Amino acid sequence: xxxxxxxxxxxxxxxxxxxxxxxxxxxxxxxxxxxxxxxxxxxxxxxxxxxxxxxxxxxxxxxxxxxxxxxxxxxxxxxxxxxxxxxxxxxxxxxxxxxxxxxxxxxxxxxxxxxxxxxxxxxxxxxxxxxxxxxxxxxxxxxxxxxxxxxxxxxxxxxxxxxxxxxxxxxxxxxxxxxxxxxxxxxxxxxxxxxxxxxxxxxxxxxxxxxxxxxxxxxxxxxxxxxxxxxxxxxxxxxxxxxxxxxxxxxxxxxxxxxxxxxxxxxxxxxxxxxxxxxxxxxxxxxxxxxxxxxxxxxxxxxxxxxxxxxxxxx
Amino acid sequence: xxxxxxxxxxxxxxxxxxxxxxxxxxxxxxxxxxxxxxxxxxxxxxxxxxxxxxxxxxxxxxxxxxxxxxxxxxxxxxxxxxxxxxxxxxxxxxxxxxxxxxxxxxxxxxxxxxxxxxxxxxxxxxxxxxxxxxxxxxxxxxxxxxxxxxxxxxxxxxxxxxxxxxxxxxxxxxxxxxxxxxxxxxxxxxxxxxxxxxxxxxxxxxxxxxxxxxxxxxxxxxxxxxxxxxxxxxxxxxxxxxxxxxxxxxxxxxxxxxxxxxxxxxxxxxx
Amino acid sequence: xxxxxxxxxxxxxxxxxxxxxxxxxxxxxxxxxxxxxxxxxxxxxxxxxxxxxxxxxxxxxxxxxxxxxxxxxxxxxxxxxxxxxxxxxxxxxxxxxxxxxxxxxxxxxxxxxxxxxxxxxxxxxxxxxxxxxxxxxxxxxxxxxxxxxxxxxxxxxxxxxxxxxxxxxxxxxxxxxxxxxxxxxxxxxxxxxxxxxxxxxxxxxxxxxxxxxxxxxxxxxxxxxxxxxxxxxxxx
Numbered sequence: 001x002x003x004x005x006x007x008x009x010x011x012x013x014x015x016x017x018x019x020x021x022x023x024x025x026x027x028x029x030x031x032x033x034x035x036x037x038x039x040x041x042x043x044x045x046x047x048x049x050x051x052x053x054x055x056x057x058x059x060x061x062x063x064x065x066x067x068x069x070x071x072x073x074x075x076x077x078x079x080x081x082x083x084x085x086x087x088x089x090x091x092x093x094x095x096x097x098x099x100x101x102x103x104x105x106x107x108x109x110x111x112x113x114x115x116x117x118x119x120x121x122x123x124x125x126x127x128x129x130x131x132x133x134x135x136x137x138x139x140x141x142x143x144x145x146x147x148x149x150x151x152x153x154x155x156x157x158x159x160x161x162x163x164x165x166x167x168x169x170x171x172x173x174x175x176x177x178x179x180x181x182x183x184x185x186x187x188x189x190x191x192x193x194x195x196x197x198x199x200x201x202x203x204x205x206x207x208x209x210x211x212x213x214x215x216x217x218x219x220x221x222x223x224x225x226x227x228x229x230x231x232x233x234x235x236x237x238x239x240x241x242x243x244x245x246x247x248x249x250x251x252x253x254x255x256x257x258x259x260x261x262x263x264x265x266x267x268x269x270x271x272x273x274x275x276x277x278x279x280x281x282x283x284x285x286x287x288x289x290x291x292x293x294x295x296x297x298x299x300x301x302x303x304x305x306x307x308x309x310x311x312x313x314x315x
Numbered sequence: 316x317x318x319x320x321x322x323x324x325x326x327x328x329x330x331x332x333x334x335x336x337x338x339x340x341x342x343x344x345x346x347x348x349x350x351x352x353x354x355x356x357x358x359x360x361x362x363x364x365x366x367x368x369x370x371x372x373x374x375x376x377x378x379x380x381x382x383x384x385x386x387x388x389x390x391x392x393x394x395x396x397x398x399x400x401x402x403x404x405x406x407x408x409x410x411x412x413x414x415x416x417x418x419x420x421x422x423x424x425x426x427x428x429x430x431x432x433x434x435x436x437x438x439x440x441x442x443x444x445x446x447x448x449x450x451x452x453x454x455x456x457x458x459x460x461x462x463x464x465x466x467x468x469x470x471x472x473x474x475x476x477x478x479x480x481x482x483x484x485x486x487x488x489x490x491x492x493x494x495x496x497x498x499x500x501x502x503x504x505x506x507x508x509x510x511x512x513x514x515x516x517x518x519x520x521x522x523x524x525x526x527x528x529x530x531x532x533x534x535x536x537x538x539x540x541x542x543x544x545x546x547x548x549x550x551x552x553x554x555x556x557x558x559x560x561x562x563x564x565x566x567x568x569x570x571x572x573x574x575x576x577x578x579x580x581x582x583x584x585x586x
Numbered sequence: 587x588x589x590x591x592x593x594x595x596x597x598x599x600x601x602x603x604x605x606x607x608x609x610x611x612x613x614x615x616x617x618x619x620x621x622x623x624x625x626x627x628x629x630x631x632x633x634x635x636x637x638x639x640x641x642x643x644x645x646x647x648x649x650x651x652x653x654x655x656x657x658x659x660x661x662x663x664x665x666x667x668x669x670x671x672x673x674x675x676x677x678x679x680x681x682x683x684x685x686x687x688x689x690x691x692x693x694x695x696x697x698x699x700x701x702x703x704x705x706x707x708x709x710x711x712x713x714x715x716x717x718x719x720x721x722x723x724x725x726x727x728x729x730x731x732x733x734x735x736x737x738x739x740x741x742x743x744x745x746x747x748x749x750x751x752x753x754x755x756x757x758x759x760x761x762x763x764x765x766x767x768x769x770x771x772x773x774x775x776x777x778x779x780x781x782x783x784x785x786x787x788x789x790x791x792x793x794x795x796x797x798x799x800x801x802x803x804x805x806x807x808x809x810x811x812x813x814x815x816x817x818x819x820x821x822x
Contacts, residue, residue: 163446166431174474358673516695566649570602573605
């Protein structure tokens, strides 16, 4: 295929040398095939020929490749990092697709058709037709306990999942409860144990029977896996120590929400702090509707908001 | 229900069917012979010792009969709960792994090979129960404590990492891990190798006790005839990949017939 | 049960081949026949080195006979121990055939009481009863109570010998092999062992024994058996 044929009319101004959405069509086809297989076998890690991307590993190369293979000119793209739309990484990736695809972008969960995420599933319930794309650092939930890839593959193949519980067992013997909070393993469609990337276990229940399609891409580890819409997703647990999500005694300092995933923000040197919604779009939406939290109007509020976001970009 | 209560199985030493049957087991590595033409039967409750010097093919044989290494020729049949006497290498890999996980145990010479060194002692012992599908933390914890107590380990250290234990203690954790799920046959590769004499004696005593109590079948590979004398009901002596002599332990050690066995026995200080 | 043959030795032959001494062949006995009935105590006679202990060990299956058969009455039938499968031989040793050797084989860390209880436990006797019976016999053999919880490794020869005797007589074996059980005992203890032996005989056991002590021999023997009569000829 010549360079000329790969060019796209949709490429933004000044980027005529790039194919639409950056990746060449052959690569997209290969990734789409992997995605189809992943959807057909929920929770199964499909190997794919991950490409070099113009960002380092760990910055979302897997997610970007999935998005690039799926996105079309009519899509509306949202990108979040730790729930926030305005952190450096999220902003950059959003700009990237606006540039190489000329697609519309948004910060509003409800308006987006494709949402790429690093750590969260938005608080606003997803609907049919939406696609979540997760950036996954380590796709193998058994990796910490079993270093051999041949062995973990066999364990998945033969449903030997006793080992997965060892981690939870250790958690209970050490902390008296299952203290693991992120990357908490789930059983997908009663068959494959899957790591739901580093989302907090708070978000695990959102995967269960979700009307949206969830795709997970690990660029460095070269794996794609999926939770198709309306699929059973069960977080692991023991009979006497069942799975539980985190709760907070505090409400969101800005919008007063009680049941969202919270970030803690230190306000001064006197141990004053506030909790705010990690999902910035959800929080802003509530404030626009007139909800107010105990810290609304605090002089540090606006700064604190910025600080919390900047910290996460560095993380 | 406690999965691990040491079943006091009936003391009937005249069982109807073998638990393991090896027929003409041969393993070649290219032109080199690991073991050749080894046949024997093992009955429930029996302890079989395989003795011989380094390089005699003991470990190759052990790996073949435990289903870990496919033999070049011959069969290894194990009396599985589900199908009765079945050739381990005719089973699908999934079934073979299941049998190995649920019905067999394997104690390595070096505990590092048989333990998860990054996982606490307690979790190491509980893992086989989780593999069996136990999903109740409390009951597994109880069974783990029972077993760590049985192998005389300080219970206060149940959540310590194995690498913080001495070699002898690590070996006892490994033994607990391999008995907790009530296997019917346990393989042991030099279980007391690399331990100092007093620790060895404690461990041997413990093993003898556990084996006698539970009537499980054991195949123990050792080059130490004193260990063989204490643990094994009968012996197989190997040299250059071949079995040169078999018999009751005390008969083989007190009245060895083969030249090699005579040499082996006479080379020991006192047994 | 009286009159039942408990041991039948048929055409037994034993020689040793020392492969590491130029394949030297050391003959011991051949064409040996012996049968022992319930209630009999056959004492093996002959000078030292004639093969008494070798015969004893061949009967027990500790030595492998070169030829012939050794049949033992086990579970209602005569079983040839030279051809019995290992688990059956172990079963015979566990339930039918007792053996008191000259020396006690000490097992590290096992207390005297546990050592004596072991044969009972192996036969499925309940732990409490096993303990009571073991304590009874240790008491009878005058082994100091303070010793019961200790492993016998550090005991004197006579004490070890008594532990060994207790271990075999705690169970009523129908057939017993006694290889100098009184060798290192004082007169009082010797008499206690004689009593044990006579009690076993009156209970119908069949015994084969080696006793160097004239008094013991006379007290228990129902017949004598001269092993030297069956001495094998040197092969030319």
